[in-house]
Amino acid sequence: MKSHPFLFGKVKIVKAEEGRSQTQSRVEESPPVQAENWEEMEERGKVVCMAKLAEQAERYDDMVEFMKKLARMDVDMSTEERHLFSVGFKNTIGARRASWGILSSLEQKVAAGEQASRMINVYRKKVEDELRVICNEILSIIAIHCLPLANTGENIVFFYKMKGDYYRYLAEFSSETEKKSAADQSLMAYQHAMVVASTELSPAHPIRLGLALNFSVFFYEIMNCHERSFTLKAYQVAKQAFDEATNEINSAGVEGYNDSILMMELLKDNLELWTSELNEDRIAAEVLHICHTSRFSMQAIKCQL
Numbered sequence: 001m002k003s004h005p006f007l008f009g010k011v012k013i014v015k016a017e018e019g020r021s022q023t024q025s026r027v028e029e030s031p032p033v034q035a036e037n038w039e040e041m042e043e044r045g046k047v048v049c050m051a052k053l054a055e056q057a058e059r060y061d062d063m064v065e066f067m068k069k070l071a072r073m074d075v076d077m078s079t080e081e082r083h084l085f086s087v088g089f090k091n092t093i094g095a096r097r098a099s100w101g102i103l104s105s106l107e108q109k110v111a112a113g114e115q116a117s118r119m120i121n122v123y124r125k126k127v128e129d130e131l132r133v134i135c136n137e138i139l140s141i142i143a144i145h146c147l148p149l150a151n152t153g154e155n156i157v158f159f160y161k162m163k164g165d166y167y168r169y170l171a172e173f174s175s176e177t178e179k180k181s182a183a184d185q186s187l188m189a190y191q192h193a194m195v196v197a198s199t200e201l202s203p204a205h206p207i208r209l210g211l212a213l214n215f216s217v218f219f220y221e222i223m224n225c226h227e228r229s230f231t232l233k234a235y236q237v238a239k240q241a242f243d244e245a246t247n248e249i250n251s252a253g254v255e256g257y258n259d260s261i262l263m264m265e266l267l268k269d270n271l272e273l274w275t276s277e278l279n280e281d282r283i284a285a286e287v288l289h290i291c292h293t294s295r296f297s298m299q300a301i302k303c304q305l
Contacts, residue, residue, distance in 0.1 A: 047073075067084055103123055154207060161214065203244035204249050213270070
């Protein structure tokens with residue numbers, strides 16, 4: 001069985017954008033709005049301020065409720081609003097994805113049919129139900145309230161990327177038909193985002209890099225359970241994004257590219273992992289070729305290795 005990135009033990013850690021700290025914007029210690037200005041604010045501004053306050057208090061379920069309210073106002077979100085919307089949901093679902101990984105790991109360590117196994121299985125399915133509800137809810141909000149109102153290339157890419165991400169999260173724990181459906185939807189969303197990003201965003205734009213990062217992880221983590229060759233596809237997506245961004249930054253200088261450079265570091269870490277795996281596969285293929293074509297004994301083959 002293929003190791004999952006959230007399982008504990010001797011596993012390979014694949015880095016996606018959601019692996020970064022999602023509380024980076026919560027650095028200010030002062031309240032997000034002064035009390036005397038509250039009555040003068042429009043409802044939209046009040047909702048944003050409450051979302052910021054919930055983020056500072058690390059009450060992400062509340063933060064999600066505020067940002068859902070904002071999305072249902074049917075507005076084209078600003079960069080700040082978009083960030084809050086993403087951060088709230090990522091923290092809410094991230095905790096449950098981590099829980100699912102722990103429970104799945106524990107379940108593999110006990111014999112099937114044992115009382116402990118049945119107990120873990122029931123609890124894992126409870127977490128899966130929660131994940132399914134959250135993913136379906138945000139996907140519905142994106143489809144109804146976010147994408148139809150997105151008027152810039154940046155917003156279009158951002159929300160199609162989110163759509164791909166949350167279908168990917170569904171595919172992580174789903175099985176059979178449900179998994180294939182989620183994977184297909186994720187693939188289409190990522191592909192659409194990549195097409196728009198290629199014309200609307202520069203190669204070193206952090207949203208474009210984050211898209212390439214998560215799309216490549218999709219190929220490795222979701223599609224790889226069907227075909228090993230998707231490791232190569234993951235490598236190609238990440239490598240192209242990394243090289244194009246490197247060329248832009250080398251031409252323009254590193255100033256102002258801090259977020260982009262952080263993304264590129266994650267891409268680089270994954271590229272190193274996948275390069276190692278692809279080299280292992282190449283060596284294994286050469287060994288199989290020798291086994292099938294050589295007239296020498298197996299002992300001779302072992303000597304060659």
